[in-house]
Amino acid sequence: MTNGDILLVEDDKSIATVIMAALEDEGFSVANCESIEARDRLLSQGSYDAMLTDVMLTDGDGIAALPKVREQHPTMPVIVLSAQNTLDTAVRASETQAFEYFPKPFDLDELVKAVRQAVGQRQEADTSPAAEGDGMPLVGRSPAMQGVYRMITRVLRNDLTVLVTGESGTGKELVAEAIHQLGARKSGPFVAVNTAAIPSELIESELFGHEKGAFTGATNQAIGKFEQANGGTLFLDEIGDMPAEAQTRLLRALQSGRIRRVGGRQEIAVDVRIIAATNRDLAPMIAAGTFREDLFYRLNVVPIEVPPLRERNEDIGVLASHFLHLASEEGLPRRSISDEAKVMLRERKWRGNVRELRNVMYRLALMSRKDVIDPGTIEEVIGSEKAASDSSPETAFGHALEQWLTANSPPSGALYHSALAAFEKPLIEHALGKTGGNQLRAAGLLGINRNTLRKRLGELAIDPDRFARPL
Ligand SMILES: Nc1ncnc2c1ncn2[C@@H]1O[C@H](COP(=O)(O)OP(=O)(O)OP(=O)(O)O)[C@@H](O)[C@H]1O
Secondary structure, three states: OOOEEEEEEOOOHHHHHHHHHHHHHOOEEEEEEOOHHHHHHHHHHOOOOEEEEEOEEOOEEOOOOHHHHHHHOOOOOEEEEEOOOOHHHHHHHHHOOOOEEEEOOOOHHHHHHHHHHHHHOOOOOOOOOOOOOOOOOOOOOOHHHHHHHHHHHHOOOOOOOEEEEOOOOOOHHHHHHHHHHHOOOOOOOEEEEEHHHOOHHHHHHHHHEEOOOOOOOOOOOEEOHHHHOOOOEEEEEOHHHOOHHHHHHHHHHHHHOEEOOEOOOOOEEOOOEEEEEEOOOHHHHHHOOOOOHHHHHHHOOEEEEOOOHHHHHHHHHHHHHHHHHHHHHOOOOOOEEOHHHHHHHHHOOOOOHHHHHHHHHHHHHHHOOOOEEOHHHHHHHHOOHHHHOOOOHHHHHHHHHHHHHHHHOOOOOOHHHHHHHHHHHHHHHHHHHHOOOOHHHHHHHHOOOHHHHHHHHHHOOOOHHHHOOOO
């Protein structure tokens, strides 16, 4: 009597031996084959409680061949093991209704646990068409990104609200786009709103729309982002910067699935999937009462944390080549990059994360005098990290500005104002932090007029209440 019969389709003998030993220790009986042909033969001769399959097999793609298996054995759980650790493989595995997806190398105990669960929960699984999987937006195969891909695949076939967290430039918006493009709402609109970029008094009308005459300047009726996203996905970026009033209205909309335009009487039903993102740590903001706890729980149904680039250095090479390719598609000279240059890029500190790397690669594509970017080119175009460690305050500011420009590349014509705002916002926030959100004292500390401060708070979307100290 065994705990279950398992079919293991794996052509790497050493991996197969290790998995078989671990499963047999758990009381399973395991049959191993190495090809799709042998697998189909075994499946036609008997039934199995679960199948584990590799993707790259000697005679084809183990996932592409799965729909046929599904037709014949609809209730047999399938666990996919893959060394092709791309988002594409993870998504294709999930679209064939695979019970679990394990990127190699995997934790053997976790795999045994999944097999135990799969056999235990063997249940009717419906079939779904296999995906083409072209044009995957996210690049990188590091273990850190594998975790992100697995989370993405879990939310594709439902409408659960997702909260994407991570430092600025890590790819949060791209994660949201991937969920939309690969999920059931792909034929609907994807609407992104950056709440930090909208003056606080306009946020509500931006999100919910407004009726004609609702406020000074509202000369026409306008549809808000919620209504624009109807049938699709609404991406709320920088959610931590949302003013208190707008948080309350957002919560109400999420709870009821209905919105009301500013100045309007009628409630309008909307069908949107919400994906929110923030690069702030919301926990202290909740503790200080500046971010609504109930809104946090509403948004944080499925949390996806995108790791900073420094925790996935191994992705830097492939990302660098990816961006050079994109740059050439956008009309910049076609360049490649040497292995030594990739090593040099891996050693840099990417405070602006993937966005900074992207902008550096575009700059290298433009400025390089050679087709192949080598360490010399990098040194020449972006300098070395050593230069950035010069510690006099002026040069520190200069380098910080250089980095900011590289990471953000504001459009031509907006450079002066964007850079000043980038400098001014943290400065004002520093003053508010020092004075516990007291505007009069903050204005005194900064040496500017209180009215000027109030005006800048609105323009820079700074919520002074965020700095108020709890009584
Ligand atoms: N894994 C990735 N593969 C390919 N491109 C990426 C990846 N991650 C990020 N990018 C690119 O890097 C840039 C920054 O990504 P994105 O705007 O998604 O970051 P973000 O985390 O939303 O930033 P912020 O918090 O500042 O809004 C974009 O051009 C995006 O296309």
